[in-house]
Amino acid sequence: MLKKLWKIACLIVANEAAERLSAFTVSASLVLYLTKEMRESLPDAATHVSDWVGATYLLMLVGAFLADAYLGRYLTVILSSAVYLVGMIMLTISASVTSLRPAPCNTDTSNCPSATPGQSAFLYSALALVALGTGGVKPNVPSFGADQHDENDERELSYKYTFFNLFFLSIKVGALLGLTVMVYIEQEKGYAWGFGLPTGIMFASVVILAAGFPRYRYKKPMGSVFTRFIQVIVVAVKNHFKGAKVSPEVKLYEVATEESDILGARKLSHTPQYRFLDKAAVMEDPETTDITNRWKLCTVTQVEELKTFLRVFPVWASTIALSLSLAQQSTFFLAQSKILDRNLGPNFVIPAGSMQVFAVINAFITVPIYEKIVVPIIQRKTNHHRGLTSLQRMGLGLFISIFALASASAIEHMRRTSSNRNSLSVFWLVPQFFILGGAESFTYVGQLEFFYDEATDGMKSVCGALFLSEIGIGSWVNTALVKIVERATGTGEGGWLRDDLNDSKLDYYYAILAAISAVNLFLYVWVARRYKGRHQG
Template sequence: MEVVEDKHTKDGTTDLKGNPAIKKETGTWKACPYILANECCERLAYYGMSSNIVNYMKDRLNQANAVAVNNVTNWSGTCYATPLLGAFLADAYFGRYCTIATFMIIYIIGLILLTMAASVKGIEPVCHNGVCNPTSAQSTVVFVALYLIALGTGGIKPCVSSFGADQFDDSDESEKKSKTSFFNWFYFSINIGAMIAASVLVWIQINVGWGLGFGIPAVAMAIAVVSFFLGTPLYRHQKPGGSPITRIAQVFVASLRKSGAKVPDDKSLLYEVSDKESAIEGSRKLEHTEQFKFFDKAAVQTQDDKIDSTVNSWKLCTVTQVEELKSLVRLLPIWASGIIFSTVYGQMSTMFVLQGDTMDPHIGPNFEIPAASLSIFDTISVIIWVPIYDRIIVPVARRITGNERGFTQLTRMGIGLIISIFSMVAAGILEVIRLQMVARLNLYDHEGYLPMTIFWQVPQYFLVGAAEVFTFIGQLEFFYDQAPDAMRSLCSALSLTTVALGNYLSTFLVTVVTNITTRNGQLGWIADNLNKGHLDYFYWLLAILSLVNFLVYLLIAKWYTYKKATDF
């Protein structure tokens, strides 16, 4: 009997047919290349289209700087908000595999429509002497395409990283250790795609044409689909556990109904199913924790509950169901602390690009590097730091701290928050130097490039990349690891919404700053002519917000309690 048990995974995963997954035939690193290749191509498609979209809106849709920046941040924010929908469908009904497969089709339709909007006569804007005058219909087509892409990402972003992590069994120590490395290499594959996008595709968009520049991402997405389906026989699947929102609501309602009930001192008396598996499909039982004791009332068995022959989950919930809600509530402050970080990260596709547009992009006499392509140095930073972190920093930290991961997940994220402060300081210092050159040479009305190389922006991009390796990868692992089994897609989506809210916060800050600083006829901090603006003040504002955010994060991290799950 023991041999049969060892043959299968112990985390509840199944094969495609719903049978218990066989360890030697499914999952682990043999399934991951298909998932990582899918993510690499999908990210190439996304960044190949999004890295330079602010310039497309300025040049082809004839939008002002502040309008283009806000349109991009609103769209980008939506790309990171729609994962809540995809995650809900994956956790509740379809599973991660089917959700990814369905939403990839919507994604490709959006990319094809965007390519047509940039290349098909009658749909693309008409331009004369470098000035484009798009009709409202032509602009609408672009935004429909962009928001179809945003919807498509909603089913992919929250599911792919969780689906890849599902390939490793938590109850197997060697597989559990590999899972930590998986998140590092998952993010590594994202940045390989991003590097190709920021270099090759942005250059094609500017020097060859937007049609080809958007068409290549559509082809890349098609390759992503093929790669994902090729790995089908090897995948492990977590069963969908039903609507997590319903289960959360049930705990709230049951707690309120029993607000007068007394929670027993012996927590083993709280209600839980007696068999080994929990009442939630595909989920392990969670041990009771002491925080948020009010919700424990939902698991108190009253005399009426004992008389009823069937359990009404709106009146009585299991300890595991209560702990699901507690886990989610504990995650919320950590989640909120990532919003400012995401605002800083979002500057790479907006303010960094606008700042770079004013600087000399030449490499030698004949070649120019577009400002949007400079994000390649963020990508290079990630590609350098991932193997350094995984192969050098973690083993050294492991010997010092005794923690299997090297650093705790919360410590890792905190380090990234510190680095992000310095990225804004670096961008602010560069802007001060740039404006001093403008003043010294009286170049306020100069329409060309300043005699200052764009490569002075490299340090700020490099610092953002280093911060990503600590904070974003730490978030991926933390929200997957700390999520209840049946809510992993939802919690992964929750971590992604920090990027959405970070973009929306950026939009809000730009709008408020513009309204305040343009009063009485002033040009404002973010003027259309940045030589007459004060973009450095905006960077200082973000640096101060990041510092305050980090100090609050220290308090949150000290308060946090890690979850404890039992094996199947």
Template sequence: MLDTKVTISAPSAMERSAEEGDEKERVHDSSVDYKGRIPRRSATGGWRASLFIIGIEFSERLSYYGIASNLIIYLNKVLHQDLKTAAKNVNDWVGVTTVVPLVGGFLADAYVGRFWMVLISSIVYLLGLSLLTLSELVPSLKPPPCSSSTSGSSAYYTCTKSLRTHKLAFFLALYLISLGTGGHKPSLESFGADQFDDNDDDERRKKVSFFNWWYFGLCSGVVLGVTLIVYVQDYVSWGAGFGVLAATTALAIVVLGFGVPFYRYRVPQGSTLTPMVQVLVAAMAKRKLPYPSDPSELHELETVPGRRRLRHTNRMRFLDKAAIVDQEALESSPAAANKGCHHLWRMATVTQVEETKQLLSMVPIWLCTLTFGVCISQGQTFFIKQGNLTNRYLTPHFQIPPASLLAFSASTMIIFVSFYDRLLVPFLRSLTGLDRGITVLQRIGTGMAICIATMTAAALAEKKRRDSDHVISVIWLVPQFVLLGVADVFTLVGLQEYFYDQVPDSMRSLGIAFYLSVVGVSSFISSLLITVVDSVTGRGGRKSWFGVDLNSSRLDYFYWLLAGLCAMNLCLYVLVARKYVYKTVERVQRGAVGDAIDEGGGGGRELRVIA
């Protein structure tokens, strides 16, 4: 009989080191590469992938602001709408464009995937821009020009209403662009942030910078949109300006395709709202059960598929009942107990409960930012109309288009984002020990305070314009545009970080949509506020604050009203923000639970949990 011995040797130190190195090279954050494999850190994601995405955002913002910044001028000059109607139409379009992302973000997270949503919505965006271009280039769709006549030394202009077919084509194109933005905007930004692994310290710090440089690329697109594109629209033709935007978007779709091998993709996990509803149903069904003496007795899985585990908190304790293990129910159903099965609508995990708590706690913050959104919406409407009545000549033969005044805000953003990321954050980090320098809610609140100064500067500039016996220089409007840019860097970038970080991992496109909805809902509120103020101030035969044109309006009073609302809202925001509890995730490393990462509160504090 042949006696054989099999000797199994332990792996050498070199082999163990190679295995650990290979494990570290893999990205274990539920993402996959373009072939469906676990991504390699050196070949995917990071700045190599996100630069493609920032470039695409540059193109989208170029197109959006090339339209939005000059839209009130187009409606006024080409469609011959009065000031109130034009401002309302702009606010309505901006509102729809920034609320539709709630649907697009949900579909991207739940069913379509972020990359495919970006691709599909970019094609819809291109269709809208192409139709917009055709509405100006096709002779049968072109609006009739105004005819002029003279009487003595005075000139008179007779303007007929725009052709019905032109208005139909124009607004159809405009809302196709809204539809494209609805899928593009929330998905692209979250897709870009997905390129950084939250479980890796280095990549997590880079993600903080990503949001700042994302805004840098965004603002670069804004600058070109409100200068070069607006100049082409005003001094060449509207059709040529729209055509440039369509060509740029087509090029961006090609660039998106070039980055396919380098991206990290998140697989859709199904409806992201169903688990939240399950928590509410389960908590209500078990409302009479007593709380366990130890939170560790609440139901939790060792690993949560497609997401990271969240640490238990003591807020909204009623929802904890959804995770209570109902022993009586298990004893009454031995088969279910033996299999470890719990009905989804009767049992939730601690992570599901904490995600639901997190979403509910974000509602007050969202509400407190709406007043800020109302204020910044004036930048694309009344600020532009103010600029239209100032002396905008840089030379005797060159005049700045009124919509190009937004370049002051965008340029300020570009400069200040660089200053904030490279100088201010490291300085504040050295003082506070937080990765972000200050907490994300402190950043948002700082921008809200600056917004009060913005409205104050706008009111003073409008008072100066009204009281002056000559046309004032456009320089008087520069402070309000610059302050608007600084406020945006603090609050809008902060809101992007806040909603991306604080929502559940499976809802991050929807998180960006929540941020966009602040701007969208605020635009609707702005339209409603204009209507209410116009009605109230015009009662009893009095002169309304909003006339047919700017000279017959009292825009300075409206700005003072907004400044006061901002001040009261800031006080409320401070009270809400002080009570806010940031999401804390448990970092999983090779099957073990490691440190808990405090997200949003700066990312610098780590809370030790059982390893």
């Protein structure tokens, strides 16, 4: 059985690696494509990319909702992959057909034609389809992979956490190939090749996932978790105004069957937190109450579902600052890479987008060392089966992110004030990429473990999408912060963020981000110390 489990896991992991290769290739090139080919200003291109990333990740809530409520995870992933593929095809066409991009500049490069509304509409329609497809794929693939492990089998369950680490590394494998091979081909052959090859690989990822169709374990959709949440709130408020009381003497309603009345979901034990919501399960008159109508009476399990969501929400909200930091990798970090000396020998120029590979390399170093060396040592001290708890692991990642932004600020200040700033090597940027990669390694895997473990049966995908959506919110916060800084400092002389980074003060912007990360860490520690999971009663 375990051999079969690993074969299935490999299919899912291979699919994720292929999909991430496509995604990272696009994200690593998009700012440069918008500035070079579509002739947008750097601040505009940075905010458009942040907005696109934000929409991509927030659409994951929609994808998770469809999977949990109606389609199931597998069908949602396959259909969303098809939408994703159409978007990639359109993106390749945009880069291949000259009439879909602005006309070449004349001799006066200061007056180059901008993209027409039609050209921009075609490009952003392609990006919208990619975002929509990603929204259905990304939140459901890790949950679908975890579903292959029987939680009632201790041997299989122990492999679930190994799967999460393997899944994270598959993301980094896709990123590694996308940020090196694909970005280099794009630099040498053009954007048509740069977008076309990932399109072909995306098609292959769909075939890979479909190949395991007869072997997968499937969980049926359990209905809309958001509808159940609303029912609990509505019934609790109604019963409150009717004078319903909650006390140890009041018996709360639960179905008599072995499982809950949420299709395929196990019953949840009552917890004392958020007692107001318990009023939704108070049965006033057993003779007249319609126990089948959830708009009049909810079960304990249904109430506990909403309680679980409310418990994990502060943890989610207090980790958004890391996503704000990660947004820099595909925007201003990339812009810095472009203007520094990228020559490696006489005949090779490092693609600007490939600098993100140092964040990926960190994962290949950090995760194996942590799993094989650090965890056994910490286990002996903490007696916890994972060494550090998922909350502790997330906090460590948030702590590391402060140093990533601090180093970025220091290095950019050195570059900006240096007399030979135009000849500095791009390798000066390695520390900020590498350290931020370490922060992501700890926080991302910790989030995978935390949200999957804490989520109830009926909201696995939604909880997965919730933690991924913070990447989107972090990107939108980055957009808002850029606009605030532009308004406060101006876009002309003295402005912190300008088209020419040599005239900008990007180091000040990074310093603000480092300060935000430090404040956020204190907030996270406060939240984490007070967190009480559903398994703790």
